[in-house]
Amino acid sequence: MTPSPPQTATTIAEARDLVKVFRDFWHRPKVRAVNDITFEVKRGEVFGLLGPNGSGKSTTIKMMLGLLHPTSGYLRVLDRSPDDVKTKARVGYLAEESYLYPYLTSEETLHFFGRLFNLNAKQREERIDQLLDMIGLQHARRRVVGEFSKGMARRIGLAQALINDPDLIILDEPTSGLDPLGCRQVKDLIRALARRGKTVLLSSHLLADVEDICDRIAILYNGRIQAMGSMHELLEQRNRYRVTLPEELAPDQLQRVLDEIRSVLGAEPDIDHPRLDLEEFFLRIIEKARNEVESQSGATPSHTLASYLSAPPS
Amino acid sequence: MNGILAIALISVRNAIRSKIVMVLLAFLLITLIGLPLTLQGDGTLPGHVRVLIRYTLGLATLILSIATVWASCAAISTEIRDRQIQLVVSKPVRASQIWLGKWLGLMAINVLFLMLCFVSTYAALRGTTTPDRWSDTEIEQLHTEILVAQYKLAPQPRDVREEVQRQYRAARARGEWPEEIPTQEVLPRIERALRTQANSVPAGSSNRWVFNVPHPPPDDRPLILRYRFSLSVMDLDPVSGSWTIGSLQASHRQVETFEQPPRTWHSVAISPDRIEDDGTLTVEFANHADRTVTVIFQPDEGLHLMVYAGGFLMNYFRAGLLILFHLSFLAAVGVTAGAYFSIPVAAMTSFYALLLINAARFIGRIAEGTASGGHGHAHGPHGGWFQDAIHLTSHLVHRGLYAVIRPLESANPLDYLVVGEWIPWTEVGYMFGVKVVLYSGILMVLGAWHMARKEVALPS
Ligand SMILES: Nc1ncnc2c1ncn2[C@@H]1O[C@H](COP(=O)(O)OP(=O)(O)OP(=O)(O)O)[C@@H](O)[C@H]1O
Numbered sequence: 066m067t068p069s070p071p072q073t074a075t076t077i078a079e080a081r082d083l084v085k086v087f088r089d090f091w092h093r094p095k096v097r098a099v100n101d102i103t104f105e106v107k108r109g110e111v112f113g114l115l116g117p118n119g120s121g122k123s124t125t126i127k128m129m130l131g132l133l134h135p136t137s138g139y140l141r142v143l144d145r146s147p148d149d150v151k152t153k154a155r156v157g158y159l160a161e162e163s164y165l166y167p168y169l170t171s172e173e174t175l176h177f178f179g180r181l182f183n184l185n186a187k188q189r190e191e192r193i194d195q196l197l198d199m200i201g202l203q204h205a206r207r208r209v210v211g212e213f214s215k216g217m218a219r220r221i222g223l224a225q226a227l228i229n230d231p232d233l234i235i236l237d238e239p240t241s242g243l244d245p246l247g248c249r250q251v252k253d254l255i256r257a258l259a260r261r262g263k264t265v266l267l268s269s270h271l272l273a274d275v276e277d278i279c280d281r282i283a284i285l286y287n288g289r290i291q292a293m294g295s296m297h298e299l300l301e302q303r304n305r306y307r308v309t310l311p312e313e314l315a316p317d318q319l320q321r322v323l324d325e326i327r328s329v330l331g332a333e334p335d336i337d338h339p340r341l342d343l344e345e346f347f348l349r350i351i352e353k354a355r356n357e358v359e360s361q362s363g364a365t366p367s368h369t370l371a372s373y374l375s376a377p378p379s
Numbered sequence: 380m381n382g383i384l385a386i387a388l389i390s391v392r393n394a395i396r397s398k399i400v401m402v403l404l405a406f407l408l409i410t411l412i413g414l415p416l417t418l419q420g421d422g423t424l425p426g427h428v429r430v431l432i433r434y435t436l437g438l439a440t441l442i443l444s445i446a447t448v449w450a451s452c453a454a455i456s457t458e459i460r461d462r463q464i465q466l467v468v469s470k471p472v473r474a475s476q477i478w479l480g481k482w483l484g485l486m487a488i489n490v491l492f493l494m495l496c497f498v499s500t501y502a503a504l505r506g507t508t509t510p511d512r513w514s515d516t517e518i519e520q521l522h523t524e525i526l527v528a529q530y531k532l533a534p535q536p537r538d539v540r541e542e543v544q545r546q547y548r549a550a551r552a553r554g555e556w557p558e559e560i561p562t563q564e565v566l567p568r569i570e571r572a573l574r575t576q577a578n579s580v581p582a583g584s585s586n587r588w589v590f591n592v593p594h595p596p597p598d599d600r601p602l603i604l605r606y607r608f609s610l611s612v613m614d615l616d617p618v619s620g621s622w623t624i625g626s627l628q629a630s631h632r633q634v635e636t637f638e639q640p641p642r643t644w645h646s647v648a649i650s651p652d653r654i655e656d657d658g659t660l661t662v663e664f665a666n667h668a669d670r671t672v673t674v675i676f677q678p679d680e681g682l683h684l685m686v687y688a689g690g691f692l693m694n695y696f697r698a699g700l701l702i703l704f705h706l707s708f709l710a711a712v713g714v715t716a717g718a719y720f721s722i723p724v725a726a727m728t729s730f731y732a733l734l735l736i737n738a739a740r741f742i743g744r745i746a747e748g749t750a751s752g753g754h755g756h757a758h759g760p761h762g763g764w765f766q767d768a769i770h771l772t773s774h775l776v777h778r779g780l781y782a783v784i785r786p787l788e789s790a791n792p793l794d795y796l797v798v799g800e801w802i803p804w805t806e807v808g809y810m811f812g813v814k815v816v817l818y819s820g821i822l823m824v825l826g827a828w829h830m831a832r833k834e835v836a837l838p839s
């Protein structure tokens with residue numbers, strides 16, 4: 066096998082043997098938060114860092130943004146060092162918590178970050194309008210973010226991460242603090258962004274989230290990658306099967322099918338009724354209620370992706 | 380540019396939201412409104428105006444300085460503490476832009492409040508110097524002595540070199556100085572004695588000084604002779620004397636007789652046509668005291684001539700600029716300290732730095748002192764090199780420190796205003812170069828360099 070050349074055309078971010086050691090005041094090593102990890106994020110994919118609390122997800126992400134410096138190892142983002150302003154211009158970041166200025170309104174907050182990306186007034190106006198629609202906070206555009214609920218602040222955080230129409234979107238626990246509706250909406254949004262060819266790197270400890278949206282995942286534990294691969298590769302059990310029978314099956318027909326299975330297996334198969342998962346059930350109930358009354362407070366998203374979010378050049 | 384502006388706006392809002400800054404600014408308003416209404420001075424109009432400028436503006440700028448140091452220390456350090464800096468740094472802005480944005484925001488506030496201070500003090504000045512409260516002569520005096528910009532001339536130094544040599548030879552001949560005392564120690568003593576003598580007027584005699592006036596004022600602007608004398612006796616009783624102004628041959632010379640106490644400032648207005656064609660002005664003081672008392676003018680400050688150079692408002696403006704430049708330096712110190720340390724530590728560091736700068740002259744003297752006194756051999760063979768090493772280190776530290784803070788040493792601009800002294804544009808330009816461009820620039824490089832290296836996701 067010949068070693069493959071570095072695939073810069075399709076590699077958006079790459080980490081090799083990355084290590085981060087936190088030190089105490091006297092410079093003595095205290096925590097090895099990231100311990101020799103290697104991974105690659107490819108263009109257009111949704112890559113998930115999955116792991117329990119304290120496994121090093123946020124630390125990895127902060128190194129990719131230049132907020133922490135690796136102790137050792139190789140790290141490139143968009144073919145440059147993470148500290149490079151040219152890299153930062155093309156990255157969107159949602160932090161683990163919403164570190165916003167509490168006295169700015171939604172609108173002012175987004176203008177502030179838009180200015181940091183050097184967007185002109187007209188671009189900012191347009192994008193902010195669409196983003197507020199998208200995250201469902203159009204009605205709260207003149208309220209200060211300090212009085213927002215956690216989920217509302219999170220939505221503003223998400224909007225500021227998208228204001229520069231980034232090529233790489235880094236989301237640290239994007240669904241934390243969001244109601245199930247918001248979770249679903251954010252997940253739909255991430256899928257929609259991926260369809261537009263954006264690359265998304267996200268972290269989570271919520272398995273359901275990751276399962277729904279990620280193309281590939283790395284499972285972190287104790288600062289090390291324990292497993293990595295596409296969702297399909299990791300979860301498919303090639304030697305087991307599930308059979309779904311049509312809904313209008315009569316009881317006697319079912320009986321005949323089961324008898325047949327028993328005779329082939331020579332044993333009793335597992336049988337139960339399929340259930341909705343709770344998320345789906347909850348969404349159905351809310352959807353029904355929403356059709357009856359228009360909500361007055363909280364977030365009322367428009368279900369449309371902001372139209373300025375472009376496909377990146379291929 | 381867009382980014383710097385955004386950060387500057389945030390820095391303004393942060394400062395205005397700070398409780399400490401708000402309390403200080405409330406004090407500022409109380410000062411600006413309350414002091415002019417309550418201050419009395421010595422009962423004279425010039426005294427009233429001096430107190431107004433020195434105390435109202437002085438206190439206002441002090442408050443503004445403290446508020447500036449605090450707000451600037453908070454500017455970056457609170458954002459590191461509250462983590463907003465993590466979002467800012469993840470955007471395409473350089474550390475120097477963050478620094479500059481913070482500093483510019485603070486400067487915008489300073490410009491605004493300094494303008495408020497200067498405008499309101501000027502209004503108080505105009506409002507309290509009305510003819511219904513003061514006599515015409517007092518108002519006249521105010522406008523010729525304080526509400527103007529005059530430059531200060533010292534009298535021509537008398538050439539005493541020959542006289543020093545003559546006295547030295549005579550003293551040696553008389554054997555007054557023992558042979559061990561070297562010549563270079565004797566000469567300055569004789570010279571100092573001679574200079575004091577040249578500024579002394581014994582009872583019944585007179586003494587003469589000549590001023591060179593390179594730029595005579597317009598005809599309607601009198602020159603002001605300011606003087607302060609002490610006496611050879613311990614009392615403070617007034618002394619009678621007279622000034623004769625203009626060349627002694629001139630037919631129209633001006634004579635002013637008076638009876639005045641020592642140790643306070645006095646002044647005489649002189650018409651510009653007393654100046655000779657060669658640009659000199661001669662003044663002669665006669666001591667008419669009826670007791671044996673010598674009048675002594677202090678050699679460097681005791682006697683000078685104030686010459687009209689321009690209006691008060693422009694000078695007032697230049698004083699404001701000098702204060703603004705100082706505030707800009709303070710803001711730079713604070714922003715940089717806040718990039719390195721958390722607020723309390725940053726504030727302590729900044730105030731300590733300012734203390735050092737105010738002690739510049741003292742540190743300079745220590746530096747000189749350690750240079751000459753560094754070679755004591757009286758400490759025995761073992762302590763010797765160790766003592767020397769300590770002395771040398773102390774000397775180098777003080778020298779280095781003095782070299783850094785010396786350019787920042789400057790007179791208080793309000794000291795110029797209270798005597799109506801002209802603030803040269805060169806001084807304004809120099810201070811702009813030193814405090815705004817050079818020192819704020821160096822501080823910006825230090826602050827931005829640290830921020831670019833620092834891991835902002837770690838606490839300070
Ligand atoms: N500034 C810091 N100083 C010292 N240790 C730190 C610091 N930040 C993180 N750590 C440690 O590094 C390890 C990884 O932390 P990290 O925040 O990356 O975890 P995480 O996977 O994001 O967890 P969570 O799911 O709770 O967000 C933890 O043990 C944590 O205590």
Ligand SMILES: [Mg+2]
Nearest residue numbers: 122123161237
């Ligand atoms: Mg985390």
